[in-house]
Amino acid sequence: MIDLRSDTVTRPTEAMLESMREATFGDDSRDGDPTVIRLEAMAAERMGKEAGAFMPSGTMANLVAMLTHAQRGGEVLLEQGSHTLNAELGGIAGVAGLFYRGLPGHRGAMDLDALREALRPTLRNQMGTALVWMENTHNRAGGAVLPLDHMRSVHALAGERGVPVHLDGARIFNAAAALRTEARTLAQYADSVCFCVSKGLSAPVGSVLCGSKAFIERARAYRRMVGGNMRQAGPLAAAGIVALETMVDRLGEDHRTARRLAEGFHRIDASLVDPREVETNLVRVELRKSGRRAIEWSASLKEKGVLVAPCDAYALRFVTHRHIGDAEVDAAVSAFASLWDGR
């Protein structure tokens, strides 16, 4: 099977497995675990922040960020296609007790005029903005990269009103690679940032939330509240350390295979995808012209040995990663082409 459903399907490397076997088994939530402490320090350094807290998932890191930044009843402003609004099952309202306003955007970047208009203080008859949210790379926008200028403007607008900014950087290293810069260059435009070691970086589990020391101290309490307290997490952190040390620099290769995939689809039919829009390792393929739903396409492709997940009723999301080379890309394109011709 050629598995293009997500970069979360990546298996740990031999070096990760080796480091997991040798990891420490301290109790993270009691007196601390040295390997977890090391990962958190490395993560904070990479993000240009003071501190980090290891979390079981990106979803939890986002949720804990909301809880730590914002008071119940406040409003979160974010681009309407954000992962947290569309795929994290309403934790923002259901657990964090926050209202939210999805702002229109282009390729994941929220409209700055809409943001300017929506930012508002709390008054006796008005709910105020509690948090501004960005996502880079942007999942539903097909792995689009928010430009640095955009991030700078969002941060400045929020800052003028004293509103904190969180960056969902689940794939921040992909964004940084595409922009040919360091992750901290992006993270400087947010008060907190989280990223996943479990996606293209190939570690089995985990995300790190980073911010100021005081922020992370409070975040640890909220992490406990939502059941994310870590115990003997040393082996997981060990894999995360190897991920940061060895996997970041190869992400450009996943971007190259993604473009190759997009070019293959574009040759089949130009309506499927514009390869010029593929900036990282996610390829959003639009199927409306076929008249068949994404779920039907994924079922047919599975029969041909290609696994892929729908991201909308008429769109599939193909994700390239460490186990996908040119041969897998070409085989996936051929499988799709044979179905397209016979549709």
Ligand SMILES: Cc1ncc(COP(=O)(O)O)c(C=O)c1O
């Ligand atoms: C942008 C973004 N944020 C957060 C998450 C959630 O990460 P996790 O699956 O570890 O909960 C994902 C997962 O795909 C994501 O794409």
